[in-house]
Amino acid sequence: MFRIFRKKNKQTGELQDVQLRPVEQSGVDPLEKRLEDSRRTIGKQLKALVGGYSNINEDLLEELETALLTADVGVKASLAIMDNLRAAIKNGVIKDPQALLPAVQAELFELIEHCEQFLAVDTNRKPYVILMVGINGAGKTTTIGKLAQRFKEEGLSVMLAAGDTFRAAAVEQLKSWGARNEIPVISQGTGADSAAVIYDAMESARARNIDVLIADTAGRLHTQSNLMEELKKIHRVMGRVDESAPHEVMLVVDAGTGTNALNQAQHFNDAVNISGITITKLDGTARGGMLFAIASELGIPIRFIGVGEAAKDLRPFDAGTFINAILPLD
Numbered sequence: 001m002f003r004i005f006r007k008k009n010k011q012t013g014e015l016q017d018v019q020l021r022p023v024e025q026s027g028v029d030p031l032e033k034r035l036e037d038s039r040r041t042i043g044k045q046l047k048a049l050v051g052g053y054s055n056i057n058e059d060l061l062e063e064l065e066t067a068l069l070t071a072d073v074g075v076k077a078s079l080a081i082m083d084n085l086r087a088a089i090k091n092g093v094i095k096d097p098q099a100l101l102p103a104v105q106a107e108l109f110e111l112i113e114h115c116e117q118f119l120a121v122d123t124n125r126k127p128y129v130i131l132m133v134g135i136n137g138a139g140k141t142t143t144i145g146k147l148a149q150r151f152k153e154e155g156l157s158v159m160l161a162a163g164d165t166f167r168a169a170a171v172e173q174l175k176s177w178g179a180r181n182e183i184p185v186i187s188q189g190t191g192a193d194s195a196a197v198i199y200d201a202m203e204s205a206r207a208r209n210i211d212v213l214i215a216d217t218a219g220r221l222h223t224q225s226n227l228m229e230e231l232k233k234i235h236r237v238m239g240r241v242d243e244s245a246p247h248e249v250m251l252v253v254d255a256g257t258g259t260n261a262l263n264q265a266q267h268f269n270d271a272v273n274i275s276g277i278t279i280t281k282l283d284g285t286a287r288g289g290m291l292f293a294i295a296s297e298l299g300i301p302i303r304f305i306g307v308g309e310a311a312k313d314l315r316p317f318d319a320g321t322f323i324n325a326i327l328p329l330d
């Protein structure tokens with residue numbers, strides 16, 4: 001069965017029905033189940049809010065704005081949404097509280113629509129190199145494991161570079177994901193130069209005609225300038241093996257950090273030009289609204305969302321499915 005959601009017509013501003021693409025895999029929980037906590041803070045709260053008013057007044061609009069802000073939608077996005085809603089109310093397009101919900105849904109969808117850009121591996125680049133970056137514990141290594149499995153299932157050959165030489169356990173963690181999927185992992189001892197490990201891995205992947213090389217890096221705080229310099233060095237060294245590499249610089253952010261992720265993203269982007277974002281741990285947090293803030297303030301493609309610890313829990317970001325999971329109309 002197709003679910004329907006509302007989208008704003010670009011010319012007229014009127015809401016129109018859009019059929020949701022059936023991208024959900026079989027055998028996995030529907031997204032709404034994994035995003036339950038965020039759905040409670042956004043969907044259920046907004047529904048209760050508009051249900052408590054019989055007509056639209058300033059109190060309702062103020063409460064709505066506060067609800068968006070507390071749901072981590074971010075200041076910029078919340079204000080933009082409220083401006084558009086007020087204009088639609090003034091023009092008579094929105095007449096009663098019940099009409100607000102589909103309008104908010106359409107506004108939120110518009111914020112994230114352009115960030116739905118699936119990661120497409122260019123197999124003319126051998127290897128296609130993905131550099132993973134992010135703060136400590138964001139989910140980089142786990143995401144690499146899940147991604148590697150996904151690529152392998154798609155028939156691509158994959159290699160991993162253990163560029164986190166900071167923690168002894170990091171190499172082991174990557175190797176166990178590698179072993180599970182029969183994927184080679186290039187590593188050196190703890191304390192080795194991360195850029196050197198990744199350089200070696202690129203040469204090795206090239207010699208073995210590997211399709212995709214994913215390079216792990218140590219978690220670092222975006223405020224630690226020496227560590228951000230190290231990241232720039234890794235980026236430069238990659239360019240020495242293949243001047244077009246890395247082909248994807250993927251920032252991994254933990255949804256639980258809420259709008260703080262914006263700050264992280266800006267610093268990482270300044271250092272190494274982020275080309276894609278993966279938002280992890282959207283399960284078990286009520287701060288899923290941060291995805292709207294990320295999308296509206298950064299405009300960088302959101303490649304995947306992590307909604308659990310298993311490989312299948314890394315899902316390509318689909319804006320329509322996401323909006324319906326967080327703010328369903330039925």
Ligand SMILES: Nc1nc2c(ncn2[C@@H]2O[C@H](COP(=O)(O)OP(=O)(O)OP(=O)(O)O)[C@@H](O)[C@H]2O)c(=O)[nH]1
Nearest residue numbers: 136137138139140141142219280281306307308309
């Ligand atoms: N529930 C849930 N847990 C996740 C998700 N992604 C990662 N995790 C967990 O988050 C924890 C940290 O993940 P890692 O992949 O080790 O994070 P990291 O960014 O590599 O961490 P450092 O290497 O220390 O910087 C692990 O326990 C993962 O299982 C997700 O989408 N959902």
Ligand SMILES: [Mg+2]
Nearest residue numbers: 140141164170
């Ligand atoms: Mg790691």
